[in-house]
Amino acid sequence: MSEMVPPEVRPKPAVPAKPAHVVPSSAHTPHGPGAGGPGSGGSTLLGYIGIDTIIEQMRKKTMKTGFDFNIMVVGHSGLGKSTLVNTLFKSQVSRKSAGWSRDEKIPKTVEIKSVSHVIEEGGVKMKLTIIDTPGFGDQINNNNCWEPIEKYINEQYEKFLKEEVNIARKKRIPDTRVHCCLYFISPTGHSLRQLDIEFMKHLSRVVNLIPVIAKSDTLTPDEKTDFKQRVRKELEICGIEFYPQKEFDEDTEDKSDNDKIREAMPFAVVGSDKEYQVNSKRVLGRKSPWGVVEVENPNHCEFSLLRDFLIRSHLQDLKEVTHNIHYETYRAKRLNDNGGLHPISTGVGDTQESNL
Numbered sequence: 001m002s003e004m005v006p007p008e009v010r011p012k013p014a015v016p017a018k019p020a021h022v023v024p025s026s027a028h029t030p031h032g033p034g035a036g037g038p039g040s041g042g043s044t045l046l047g048y049i050g051i052d053t054i055i056e057q058m059r060k061k062t063m064k065t066g067f068d069f070n071i072m073v074v075g076h077s078g079l080g081k082s083t084l085v086n087t088l089f090k091s092q093v094s095r096k097s098a099g100w101s102r103d104e105k106i107p108k109t110v111e112i113k114s115v116s117h118v119i120e121e122g123g124v125k126m127k128l129t130i131i132d133t134p135g136f137g138d139q140i141n142n143n144n145c146w147e148p149i150e151k152y153i154n155e156q157y158e159k160f161l162k163e164e165v166n167i168a169r170k171k172r173i174p175d176t177r178v179h180c181c182l183y184f185i186s187p188t189g190h191s192l193r194q195l196d197i198e199f200m201k202h203l204s205r206v207v208n209l210i211p212v213i214a215k216s217d218t219l220t221p222d223e224k225t226d227f228k229q230r231v232r233k234e235l236e237i238c239g240i241e242f243y244p245q246k247e248f249d250e251d252t253e254d255k256s257d258n259d260k261i262r263e264a265m266p267f268a269v270v271g272s273d274k275e276y277q278v279n280s281k282r283v284l285g286r287k288s289p290w291g292v293v294e295v296e297n298p299n300h301c302e303f304s305l306l307r308d309f310l311i312r313s314h315l316q317d318l319k320e321v322t323h324n325i326h327y328e329t330y331r332a333k334r335l336n337d338n339g340g341l342h343p344i345s346t347g348v349g350d351t352q353e354s355n356l
Contacts (some may be wrong), residue, residue, distance in 0.1 A: 070180075071182065072133070073184065074184065075186075076186060077134070079184040081132065084214070088310065093115070110145050112133060179208065180208045181207045181208065185231065187227070189226070191231075192231060192235075206329075208243040210310070212306060214269065244258045244314065246258075246262075248321055267309075268302050269306055272285055272293075
């Protein structure tokens with residue numbers, strides 16, 4: 001009679017300890033009829049699994065990859081476009097800061113000039129590209145002066161599309177698409193120029209358009225309020241939609257937040273890269289004979305609202321709307337045109353990839 005061999009005892013796998021901040025799953029157990037029952041789609045966790053680390057995994061991966069953000073500035077010369085961009089990112093990132101000469105002549109036609117920087121804050125790296133449009137609106141005859149700008153934006157979509165449809169495409173396609181266009185409105189206090197209307201009408205269809213009133217410290221508070229209302233009314237009459245568009249609101253919370261932003265637009269801003277001493281502290285501002293206009297003081301201008309909106313709350317959404325709305329619109333039109341790129345055949349069957 002053979003000797004009984006005891007079964008092999010295998011060590012239990014190590015279970016990660018539950019972090020101190022994790023609340024026991026029983027605390028999240030739903031109450032009420034049908035909670036967690038058949039067909040409800042809910043389950044009660046009997047212990048710590050670790051699915052709450054997914055966000056941390058995503059954060060680490062994106063931290064390694066970094067981010068791209070491409071912003072275009074358009075407006076007459078002398079409206080403070082470069083200064084405002086430098087103020088937004090608290091760094092010398094504008095075209096002028098990258099070697100522009102004050103003796104540079106105004107180009108005969110609109111020229112597109114871009115400069116890229118890698119900026120880092122708190123371990124997060126972002127490749128920031130500023131696209132400037134010197135010459136826009138500065139000529140006697142400005143007929144169709146928006147065409148080079150519209151062409152440039154579409155060229156970036158085309159470049160991305162060609163990379164996307166390659167059989168052996170890059171793991172990470174370089175993103176040069178324009179995520180945001182800041183349009184600088186002259187602080188006339190009266191109404192928009194016809195050139196402003198025509199430009200915004202054309203460009204609002206292909207890019208996230210954000211109108212701002214430049215050098216708003218030249219207007220009195222009453223003039224500023226009246227001018228903002230007049231601009232919003234004109235944009236509505238002309239059918240010009242600016243970001244964030246109402247149809248892109250995803251839920252009630254988004255709609256509530258974006259409604260407040262839409263009511264405040266166009267932002268009346270002031271830019272400055274000079275510091276002054278005000279009440280024993282250093283502030284960015286513009287000095288005048290009657291005092292200092294503090295750039296980051298919400299009682300003086302709406303620069304802080306623009307910065308928070310553009311960078312702290314909607315930067316990722318600007319990128320997503322660019323990809324999911326504007327780029328997809330261009331892509332669909334381009335591939336449906338007779339002269340579009342030919343579909344890629346895999347020889348196995350139609351896939352989403354082969355439909356390109």
